Amino acid sequence: MDGMNFSDLKLERKECAKCGATWINGKHIWRGTGASGDSSELDLAGLVCNNYGDDQCINPMKGKTGGETWEYRAGYIDGMIKGRMDTMKGLGNLDSDS
Numbered sequence: 062m063d064g065m066n067f068s069d070l071k072l073e074r075k076e077c078a079k080c081g082a083t084w085i086n087g088k089h090i091w092r093g094t095g096a097s098g099d100s101s102e103l104d105l106a107g108l109v110c111n112n113y114g115d116d117q118c119i120n121p122m123k124g125k126t127g128g129e130t131w132e133y134r135a136g137y138i139d140g141m142i143k144g145r146m147d148t149m150k151g152l153g154n155l156d157s158d159s
């Protein structure tokens with residue numbers, strides 16, 4: 062009995078030997094989260110492949126910029142820390158002078 066054809070459901074899994082990124086059926090999937098997006102290959106390039114990848118890297122967006130980068134993330138985190146500090150300073154001011 063072979064009435065069902067599962068060939069369309071075959072998963073093609075590729076893994077970048079350099080950065081360990083995974084593609085399933087040609088779509089990049091983030092490790093850990095399993096998330097994927099239209100710009101995820103570009104983000105991956107900015108975060109990993111442009112820094113650590115080489116000729117073996119299979120990310121088609123490797124070498125391209127414009128995605129999310131560590132600089133962007135660092136700036137985002139710096140901004141959050143500054144916000145916290147300002148809030149704490151504000152609380153400190155409330156405690157003094159009273």
Ligand SMILES: [Zn+2]
Nearest residue numbers: 077080110118
């Ligand atoms: Zn790569």
